[in-house]
Amino acid sequence: MQRTNRRGGPFQQALAANALVLAVATTGVHAQDMNTARHLAQTCTNCHGTNGLSVGGMPSIAGQDREYLARQMRDFRDGKRPATVMHQLAKGFTDPEIDALAAWFAAQKSPARR
Amino acid sequence: MSTTRRRFIGFAGASAAVAAFGGCASLSTHPPAGGRVVVIGGGYGGASAATRLRQLAPQIEVVLIEREPAFVSCALSNRILAGTMAIDELTVGYGGLAANGVRVVRGEVTAIDADARAVRLAGGSVLRYDRLIVAAGIDFMYETIPSMAADPGQAMQVVPHAWKAGAQTLLLRRQLEAMPDGGVFAIHIPPTPYRCPPAPYERVSQVAWYLRNNKPKSKIVVLDSNDAIVAKAGLFTAAWKKWYPGMIDYRPKSLLVDVDLRTLTAITEFEKVRADVLNVLPPMRAGRIAAQAGLVTTNARWCDVNYLTLESVKVKNVHVLGDSTFAAPGMAKSGHMANQHAKVCASAIADLMQDRMPFASPMMINTCYSFITDREAVRVSHVHRYDADKRTMMLIPGGVGLSAEPTALEGTYAVRWAQNIFASMLG
Ligand SMILES: Cc1cc2nc3c(=O)[nH]c(=O)nc-3n(C[C@H](O)[C@H](O)[C@H](O)COP(=O)(O)OP(=O)(O)OC[C@H]3O[C@@H](n4cnc5c(N)ncnc54)[C@H](O)[C@@H]3O)c2cc1C
16 A cells, blocks of 8 residues: 555555444444445455455455555556456545545455354 | 226136245245345346345345246446356356245236235236235337238347347348358448447447457448437447458438348338348337336336335335336436446335335446457446435436446456456345
8 A cells, every 4th residue: 555545545545444443343434334335345246255255256354454455446547557357446446535435344254264 | 907907807716836046945926024126137137136135134035937948147248248257157046046945937017006016927826915016127119110010020030139149149140150251241230229338339348359259251230229329329320440450331310211131121210221240239118018018108118216215106115126117317328327227226125015114315336348349348337326306316426437448457357356246146
């Protein structure tokens, strides 16, 4: 996450990220962001599997590192990571939405944790 | 409404005893304490909605009524015509839905009484609902084709549509197998909007694949009632030139007037085209039950909805999703989109039944993959966002994405797309 995004510098980003992690760990804090993420995540799960757990072929995004997921979405959007479809879909989401989606999928059960 | 109500005299007193899938306990006429949502149709829309509702609000009883014994996907079914896929690979039973707690009922809904909040099944049993989801797909307007109007069921055995996957798809495949080398396959494409904009052109590509490899002297005539190829036009045109040079004769503005069932002749406003195999996609409209229930609002064909909830703009507590809807601007009638309707609808119903406001800014994504050869595919994708001022879903700026060219990698993803959407909607 070298690039400064529209939400401010790295410090603000870290703060925001903390808040989202908290929102996952506790209830109430930034529940609104997580609620939005839960709704927007429904646009991803028919390809990536229920809650992001793919049944095969498509990458599983459940339980992956939050920072990693957010960076992939930005890299797709900015053309830094080549893709068949994600470069076009990622353009549809704002930076805060990408962060919220990343936090939401990171909080889902991964196959390892299942 | 009053005619509907009159037809239902005696409805209120009727008793149920509907047996759910797997012979479990029968359903009572009245909803249980947690509330009941009845879903008509176990296709892409209905199955997705039922599954999602169980995940979001397990206290709500979800009853899904479907006339067919199993789900058969239209998506990828053109590959059956190419001989590169078997129908078994596209067939999924309803056992997974039942295991997730959906009460699956095999049956036909013959009437909806929105005032009484009840549906009636063939056989007479009645189920009351708190909310109803109508995901009945499309029906064909055979009344616009005089020779097929009197007995469509018989006529489509001669001139199949193969636009609902299953026996029709297999029939068309057999006809292609029986066709002599040097024969003519003709297909008629109806005016938009119809189910899955790129799928007719995928079908042309898949039949071309089969013929090129098995009956190379054959020809394909495409009678398209639209002014030009409706979706992925550049990709299809280039692909046909590259893989099937000289085989495909594309004729736009060819509106079908009638067919001669005896000679397999398609009659358009301008010409008569004789074929060895004739595939007619009639004009389409919302599934019949939608009209019966007074849900149709637009051009006597489609059902307008509030895209925050997918609730009908006309009938309260009744939600319509999938192909039956009057589409928002730029919105395709696809399985992927039906799944997206279903998720917004299920979320909204879960909220509404717990006295919460539905989410105010939903998004929907669509993709349609189309196979060109046995391996290479192309894709179109769309990103839609709810626009509070326009009060509908709108394509975001730059929200339409296309493949650069046909690739085997996207062919692989097309199959994986299907595997994942089947699992997420049918368990
Ligand atoms: C050849 C072809 C290729 C396609 N390819 C793709 C693709 O690659 N990707 C994609 O996303 N989409 C594709 N589609 C489109 C996709 O199949 C449809 O858009 C999708 O099926 C719509 O879902 P639905 O739930 O509205 O209708 P359906 O899936 O048709 O489901 C409706 C269900 O309701 C049942 N039903 C109707 N009325 C009643 C009643 N009164 N009582 C009981 N049951 C009832 C029907 O039996 C049916 O099972 C393709 C379509 C075709 C024909």
